[in-house]
Amino acid sequence: MSIASAARVVIDLDVPGPTISRHLYGHFAEHLGRCIYGGFYVGEDSELPHEGGIRLDVVEALRALQIPNLRWPGGCFADEYHWQDGIGPKADRPSMINTHWGNVEENNHFGTHEFMALCELLGADPYVNGNVGSGTVQEMSEWVEYLTRDGDSPMVRRRKANGRDEPWKVPFWGIGNEAWGCGGNMRAEAYADLARRYATFCRDHGDNKLYRIAAGAADDDLAWTEALMKAISCLGCGRDPKNIFQAVSFHYYTVAGTWENKGSATDFDLADYYRTIIKAQDIERVIRGHSAVMDAYDPERKVGLVLDEWGTWWDVEPGTNPGFLFQQNAMRDALVASLHFDVFHRHAERLVMANIAQTVNVLQAMLLTDDDDGLVRTPTYHVFEMNKGHHDAVSVPVHVVEQPAPYELDGERMELVSASASVKDGRALISISNLDPVASLDVVLDLRGAEIREPSGRLLTASKPQAYNTVGEPGAVAPVRLRVEPEPRGLRVTLPPHSFATVSSAI
Template identity: 80%
Template sequence: MSTEPTSAARIVIDLDVPGPTISRHLYGHFAEHLGRCIYEGFYVGESSELPNEAGIRLDVVEALRALDIPNLRWPGGCFADEYHWMDGIGPKSERPGMINTHWGNVEENNHFGTHEFMALCELLGAEPYVNGNIGSGTVKEMSDWVEYLTRDGDSPMGRLRKANGRDEPWKIPFWGLGNEAWGCGGNLRADAYADLARQFSTFCRDHGDNKLYKIAAGAADDDLAWTETLMKAISCLGCKRDPKGFFQGISFHYYTVPGPWEHKGSATEFDIDDYYRTMIKAADIDRVIAGHSAVMDAYDPQRKVGLVLDEWGTWWDVEPGTNPGFLYQQNALRDALVAGLHFDIFHRHAERLVMANIAQTVNVLQAMLLTDSSGGLVLTPTYHVFEMNKGHHDATSVPVHLVDRPAPYTIDGQSLELLSASASMKDNRALISLTNLDPSSPADITLDLRGATINSHSGRLLTAPKPQAHNTSTDPSAVTPVPLTTITPVAGGLQVTLPPHSFATVALDL
């Protein structure tokens, strides 16, 4: 293990050189029937003493609306491929139950189903991303669900929807063709899944003016062969034809798990080596996205097919005393820095990467919110990164060049760049995101701002005395944004000092 001394940094930002648009959907979310994400998280039931609308917990909605959530993926995850949507419609007292075999082997009463999910999306102002069941479902079942949700007029499924209290069809922009088909979604080989994706997609119709953006279940991590198989199913190598329209997106999943799967480590009790290994694993997503993009470019040089990272985040051992199948973990400043680093990487790949969904929104894995049944609600450090980065939604990315930077840190033969940054422009404003990953030294950064006149600036900072810091019901503001006061105008730009292990945003009025 070795390290080099930290040095000052200079970042050149070309504000007058527009790049690809950073889709707001890179800030998407994920809600699975897993642990306390749906029940006791989003949904408490109409009889709950907690403020709710038709059973949907309103303080959760209020907190998430502040993030401008662009989309919400549901019902899974692994749960999607054992979920049969007809069991989750109609009077709740008549809905059959099921066993959630993937997550805790608990009984599921199906009280939160299609209508409840669509009501939640409407309350959040989020576009729905519905994940269909290929693993244990049928083509007809998925086709009927699309019709139930999106078709107007006097069709069989439209009549059933109206009988259940919804006259108008919904808009469903995003549709998942199964989940993790290589694993919990059926343990399929890539060729077998590709054929099923083409078949199921054929019967997922566009009804009326609703156009489905269908997303094929893609690879784990850097399995580029899986991605190539899916591209071969819709296009040809080096050809100039547009890809066939069986699906418009291909997903992949990437979790930051620096240790062995059996002992992932604690969310809050870790040493400095654990910290560095976590950041190296998080940074490696840049290589993974680049690999999938290169494969897709060979079959789709015009980039008509989108890359979708619909599960990402840190994954630690569950909190002591909780159900191991519920995946409940705390969320420390370290997790927030992973999010900041990821978003910088997402922004750099915005031409191909069109959507990303953090796993998961409430009470599961790298959550935005932690709740309890007594009414407690905690905003996690990761929540604050999403909120601070809202200005990047649908903004135009601009080039960021780290001309001078701190020396990288090396551990286990792998190196980590200690400074990360990205920037975008929208409505005569620029937003710069900065992450100092060095856990012990501040970063003195010169922002060399070119191509625009800066009329005013402001900054916000997210940090804490140590990267293990986290928010709890008794200390909900241990990690919360504060004004960034260490910004000084200099010739050609700004001088910024970031404390150790910190995330910051600098907003510019142009």
């Protein structure tokens, strides 16, 4: 470890900003690898504790995160999923081939009713992603009716025959997925017209109001976002863009290498680490770009921006199915999550939802399970748990006014300090990351505008950025108490290399 660096972070506790929607801490569960089958769902014959086949230790662990929403059934899978194959008696449900992810056969035992039961167990709002790529407008319209309509209708009668009398509340609805790629290889303008059509027939039934989300861009494809905004706005004609769809999405993965050679989740050197953090920090530029395009067509910000797939993407673990996207989750991944959340908090006026990919056993997962009773909380899980006090809190300005010089690699700069803060229910919560992999950081938290009382801190770090948790060593990366000292300007903390911390205080 090298000599400690110093930083000063000014936090204006009395200057309220936009509310940080809890939905920025959303999750994603696709029929991919062992996310659904073997992750969330173990079947009704399993010896593991379950409710209707839903694995209860997974539910318990996720309830501790207070997860706000869950996106399902995809992803790319959504555009080959036909919902009517996943309802009714399980013995009568036809099987299908998951052509996107491993060409494995699925029995459709986890379908609409099982997903809605999972959301109820989690206390999470359902985010259902409809099939535009290989489906029909009628199919999607009838799915909305089946889920959300009360009274009497053909789909209501069918739902009741399958054991559910009352309609569900479904607030979030996706109009396809990655229409520029696996969702149909469409041009932006062609998809924009389809999105208008599909969204029109996704009706609001009774008091269920759908928040319709158009499938948006990859990374910084601003032209795609502009095509969607043009499709719902006419710059002064008086049309309310919220009448068609209420949000546009985009996807952004932290891929430090190339798509053909992404690199290992755990076997990496310092240069790989720096490249990863630089790529993760670039999410701020991308969000600013999409926001600027949207502002031109929607200056009142009535249309939301949704990042419904984000996270690290590494090569799969050796010996696992390449189509299952199973990767380990190290301290480096936790820091990618922590700095993403700082960016999300800063852009909470336009960014209304984000969904990490994915919740269990796939990509940057919260939980890893085995076929027996093993359950591992990943380093990323702990970032979500430590940050849950930001849910629906009011963001406040944070200024890193003194910090170590940025690291430079191949002409790109990597900031070594990331921070954000919020206020809710008479408490302030400050999140701060020391992204330097080799040097500790002495931080003065210059707190202005409120008196602080009884501060406390938590720290997430590890012996090295490559550290991760296993069934045999579940606490290799886990939160510990952080010493918080008074300082004339506010508080002082010392952060080890590659660490994430939260400081909470009554105000």
